Amino acid sequence: MSSSELPEENPIYGPFFGVMGAASAIIFSAFGAAYGTAKSGTGIASMAVMRPELIMKSIIPVVMAGIIAIYGLVIAILIAGKITEPATYSLYMGFKHLGAGLSVGFSGLGAGFAVGIVGDAGVRGTAQQPRLFIGMVLILIFAEVLGLYGLIVGIFMYAD
Template identity: 55%
Template sequence: IKMAPPFCTPTATLFGMLGSTLATALSNFGAAYGTAKAGLAIASCGVMRPDLVMRSIIPAVMAGILGVYGLIVGVIICSQIRTDYSLYQGYCHLAAGLISGFSCAASGFTIGVAGDAGIRGTAQQSKLFVASMLILIFGEALAIYGIIVSLVLISSPSANNLCVPIK
């Protein structure tokens, strides 16, 4: 019994694992950048206005959530890799990982830069707090858009009959 060579190669698993890895790594990279950038602003704000430190922690928390998004996508992709894993599924999972990872990385950069400016601005003029939070929410929405598209790709109809023996 021969397996269909163009559809059921061992490289399909490689593409799926790459998708899982990239989703996790890129989203954690964005989360780390956003947390570090906002953390520096929190530290400098704490010197000028210690009473605003707890209010200023919101961007760092929002950036940390991005790592959880990548973890969710990575775990879902890994849980679907089996012995009858086709190239179609591998490519879908690679694309899902790339979409999730890059959208979370972009969101992390947005949250880091906007959070830094928002924290420093709020320390000088407290009226900027609401506008700063709205900008951060829109930055977080970038990651949510990528997660939605990734989950649609992951749950797309799998081609289970691609790995059947040739008769």
């Protein structure tokens, strides 16, 4: 194989994959956070009709859902800061950044769905039986940590 037949080391489309990684991180994690907020919020609204004194105590799932979007924001900013012009950005780096963004985005999506479903059922149940509150918080923590696992993997993939 002559040098003119070798594949280009830094193709012009290399940064595309990095940009898609950054976009995937924030889009999917924000979608998961939005779902978690909406689903938990409807549960809080239903519960508040009968027990309005529990509204502030029941806001925990909404806060936890919002944290998931922060994970996507962090990795998206990190990736976007490393994206350079095609001449200095390798295809390998683009694939690493795509993988990092997808790991954070999809784990945030799953965590947001879990937080929303648990938050909805948990606040409704807590309104009827207050002893359920601690159990709901523990389950929410286990759901939230799924997004954190994705962030940890994403940071390892992002790092040079």
